[in-house]
Amino acid sequence: MENALEINGLYKHYDGFALQDVSFMLPRGVVMGFIGENGAGKTTTIKAVLNLIRRDAGAIKVLGLDNIAEERAVKERIGVVLEDGCFLNTLTARHVDVLMGKAYQSWQSEQFFRFMERFGIDRNKKIKDYSKGMRMKVSIAAALSHGAELLIMDEPTSGLDPVVRDEVLDLFYDFMQEDSHAILLSSHITSDLDKIADHITFIHQGRVLLSEPRDELLDTFGVLRCTAEQLSALEPSAMRAKRIGAFGCEALVRRDSVPANWPVEAANIEQIMLFLTRGEEQR
Incomplete structure (x- = not known):
């Protein structure tokens, strides 16, 4: 079975910003959380997948189809939710029903x-x-x-209260009962991703820094709070990123590379994102 989405070597340049060699794969049967700070490149990547912007280089396949050469067939088989809305403000839900019925052969009023x-x-x-x-x-x-x-979602739960967000996530759970389905879910609400995501792809300043199964990511990394002396005693390979402040040091560490008696806490998705965004990353 082909992947739901394959992005290879995607480049898109703007004044002051560029997607640079963005590559990742979304298998069928997987919910991928697509994370990064505002302006990191999430929406630009999604628009490239939907062929709403012209890429400078790279290849994109959606459900095994080239997203440009077979655009009509691709759009028939994907559902899209964009943060800035998909429909004109002058329409009613009844108008949406009519328009979607004309756009999709499989539309279900x-x-x-x-x-x-x-x-x-x-x-x-x-x-x-x-x-x-x-x-x-x-x-x-x-x-x-x-x-x-395949559902491609750009901040679909933004602006929703916690009760309705939970209801929407239940809809996504229902959608994923079919093994051939997949979801690309771009969101800054990492608690939603803690509940539903199987895989996390993190983009920062136009580059993908990691793309890994969520459970493996959380098993691999932890947060170490320590003194500067302890931090300097660690092997550089044990740290992914660090933050040094007036009251001590914090580091995103590989848990299996830290002495067993050191106090390493479990990391969540939000902490990993903050360390890689705001911390000093180790190379």
């Missing part, structure tokens, strides 16, 4: 309106009259209502 009812959304209101969270829910409902095999 009944399922779409079941989601509208489940989310408590008035189908007759214009999208401009919805809250940001409600607009996001319309996009999620549309993405899940045409038999997509």
